[in-house]
Amino acid sequence: MKDFEKKTTPRKMQDTESWFLESYRCHMGHPIRILISLYKGNYHKFVLAVICFFIKHACVWVLPILTANIINDVTSHNPNTLRNILFYAVLETGLIALNIPMNYLYTSYKSLATRYAETGLRKALIRKLQQLSISYHVETQSGRLQSKIMRDVEAVENLSTQMFLSILNIALNIGVALVVTVSKSLIVFFFFLVTAPVAAVTMVTFRSVMKTRNNEFRKEMEETSARVMEMVELVPVTRAHALEDEEVDKMSGQLFAVAEKGYKLDLVQALFGSVGWAIFQVFQVICLAFTGYLALRGRILAGDITLYQSYFATVVNQVSAIVTLLPTITKGIESVNSIGEVLLSDDVERNEGKEQLTEVNGSFEFKDVSFHYKNTDSQVLNHLNLQVAKGETIALVGESGAGKSTILNLVIGFHLAEDGCVLMDGKDLCKIDLRTYRKHLAVVPQTSILFSGTIRDNIVYGCTDVSEEKLKEVIRAANLQEFVDSLPEGLDTQVGEHGGKLSGGQRQRIAIARALIRDPKVIVLDEATSALDSISEKLIQQALQNLTRGRTTFIVAHRLSTIRDADKIAVIADGRCLEYGTFEELMALKGEFYKMKMIQS
Numbered sequence: 001m002k003d004f005e006k007k008t009t010p011r012k013m014q015d016t017e018s019w020f021l022e023s024y025r026c027h028m029g030h031p032i033r034i035l036i037s038l039y040k041g042n043y044h045k046f047v048l049a050v051i052c053f054f055i056k057h058a059c060v061w062v063l064p065i066l067t068a069n070i071i072n073d074v075t076s077h078n079p080n081t082l083r084n085i086l087f088y089a090v091l092e093t094g095l096i097a098l099n100i101p102m103n104y105l106y107t108s109y110k111s112l113a114t115r116y117a118e119t120g121l122r123k124a125l126i127r128k129l130q131q132l133s134i135s136y137h138v139e140t141q142s143g144r145l146q147s148k149i150m151r152d153v154e155a156v157e158n159l160s161t162q163m164f165l166s167i168l169n170i171a172l173n174i175g176v177a178l179v180v181t182v183s184k185s186l187i188v189f190f191f192f193l194v195t196a197p198v199a200a201v202t203m204v205t206f207r208s209v210m211k212t213r214n215n216e217f218r219k220e221m222e223e224t225s226a227r228v229m230e231m232v233e234l235v236p237v238t239r240a241h242a243l244e245d246e247e248v249d250k251m252s253g254q255l256f257a258v259a260e261k262g263y264k265l266d267l268v269q270a271l272f273g274s275v276g277w278a279i280f281q282v283f284q285v286i287c288l289a290f291t292g293y294l295a296l297r298g299r300i301l302a303g304d305i306t307l308y309q310s311y312f313a314t315v316v317n318q319v320s321a322i323v324t325l326l327p328t329i330t331k332g333i334e335s336v337n338s339i340g341e342v343l344l345s346d347d348v349e350r351n352e353g354k355e356q357l358t359e360v361n362g363s364f365e366f367k368d369v370s371f372h373y374k375n376t377d378s379q380v381l382n383h384l385n386l387q388v389a390k391g392e393t394i395a396l397v398g399e400s401g402a403g404k405s406t407i408l409n410l411v412i413g414f415h416l417a418e419d420g421c422v423l424m425d426g427k428d429l430c431k432i433d434l435r436t437y438r439k440h441l442a443v444v445p446q447t448s449i450l451f452s453g454t455i456r457d458n459i460v461y462g463c464t465d466v467s468e469e470k471l472k473e474v475i476r477a478a479n480l481q482e483f484v485d486s487l488p489e490g491l492d493t494q495v496g497e498h499g500g501k502l503s504g505g506q507r508q509r510i511a512i513a514r515a516l517i518r519d520p521k522v523i524v525l526d527e528a529t530s531a532l533d534s535i536s537e538k539l540i541q542q543a544l545q546n547l548t549r550g551r552t553t554f555i556v557a558h559r560l561s562t563i564r565d566a567d568k569i570a571v572i573a574d575g576r577c578l579e580y581g582t583f584e585e586l587m588a589l590k591g592e593f594y595k596m597k598m599i600q601s
Contacts, residue, residue, distance in 0.1 A: 042112070046113055053168075057172075058095045064309075067307065121153045152335035159331075162329055162332070180311065184300070227254055234247075362440075362551065366384050369419070381417075393552075395566040403575045405526065416430050441521070448499065454495065474516045480510065483509070495507075512544065
């Protein structure tokens with residue numbers, strides 16, 4: 001990997017993403033200009049690739065000339081024919097031998113340039129995704145973003161190959177054929193100009209019909225695939241109701257439909273494939289007859305008939321290739337624009353130039369805070385006022401949609417107040433570098449988010465130089481010691497994708513350990529004990545007590561029994577704080593909190 005970076009990087013790699021972003025900004029609305037600018041610093045590699053391509057294909061271009069010359073020498077009884085044949089054979093053999101190193105160099109130069117751009121684009125996208133706001137990620141499907149990073153970038157790389165290499169290669173093939181032809185016979189040259197494009201477009205027209213049939217067959221296969229997956233998922237229901245035969249009959253109809261589409265596709269491919277081949281051969285015959293007539297009239301040499309036949313086939317095939325490239329180019333241009341939707345998005349979290357924090361105490365004040373989400377008119381928070389002292393644990397309770405999670409998002413800085421302000425240690429969160437603030441923050445979400453790796457990797461994520469003593473202390477505080485000791489590989493046990501090898505309670509305790517090891521000043525807990533059995537909940541409650549001790553903590557909980565020990569409880573409704581106090585104080589009020597507690601009792 002280091003070797004690849006050394007070969008591909010014309011500028012510092014950390015500047016690559018900003019360069020690609022700047023390329024999009026400068027040429028917004030001009031996909032081809034964007035594409036060309038992405039390769040700045042690598043143009044020489046494309047030039048070298050084209051030169052190598054020309055040399056490696058020289059044996060193919062020269063062979064018709066040598067063949068024609070040999071035939072002309074033989075038919076004209078040239079006394080130097082034997083010497084010429086030997087020279088031509090050595091020349092062609094040498095050009096063939098050059099094909100191997102030239103093909104290696106061609107691929108190397110081409111791949112270095114295109115892979116560099118591919119890697120740079122993906123890095124630019126990944127960096128941009130890390131900068132975009134949480135609102136953007138909430139509103140955008142993750143599958144679409146993944147498609148932009150993988151499929152769209154791949155399509156741009158394919159477009160690069162087609163634009164910089166395939167089209168240049170086609171131009172070289174046509175250029176060589178036409179230059180040689182025009183140097184030997186203007187009549188044949190004009191014949192090529194008239195007939196070759198007609199032949200190529202006719203062939204492509206027949207191919208487009210086959211493409212339509214292929215699309216129909218593909219859609220039928222996709223429908224069949226979807227129905228097969230549905231059938232497999234419904235096997236328990238089907239078996240439970242003795243509907244096996246009905247399901248088989250239903251699938252048989254779909255399978256016969258696919259077979260029928262496939263049969264029609266086979267016939268169409270056979271028909272149009274043979275028609276396209278026949279058209280090409282007819283034009284070859286026309287070329288043969290025309291050049292034969294010219295040779296008979298003495299306008300060209302007999303050996304040149306072979307040369308013109310070969311070059312006519314080259315021109316027709318290359319013109320046809322240009323037409324067939326159009327869908328790939330169109331798809332690539334769409335992908336260039338698709339990537340631009342992310343890179344040019346202004347929905348980013350802006351921290352540059354704001355105050356950087358080195359220390360956080362953890363006192364908060366919500367002063368007349370209002371907030372609503374994009375694409376909605378209703379206020380989620382409506383002139384909310386709330387105070388939290390340093391080291392206090394505050395529990396937020398209320399019905400779904402009351403605004404509890406929004407308050408947590410404001411504390412984290414995922415969203416910023418539209419009206420009013422959120423003060424942390426007396427400083428407006430809108431005016432500080434949130435990245436420096438979040439280094440003192442830990443979040444334990446309702447659904448623990450683990451990545452593929454070991455238990456150790458997930459706990460120490462983002463932390464460097466963690467001692468074994470510190471790690472053991474955190475594991476004990478998170479009530480993980482017994483679980484880790486029961487594993488043959490201990491902390492080095494793989495958790496599986498998204499922690500799939502662990503139970504919900506085990507994943508949650510690992511998330512708590514991850515929070516503890518950061519030694520945060522502010523804790524955000526969002527339904528950390530929901531959907532767990534009583535034993536797991538007890539273990540997690542003990543771990544949470546260790547986590548929140550001496551730290552400012554915000555808790556969202558629906559089980560009111562779990563927040564009895566909170567310093568303060570805020571009852572949230574319609575974006576406002578209706579009641580605020582200790583558990584005992586709110587119960588004594590016999591207000592909203594009391595009613596909620598009685599319902600759960």
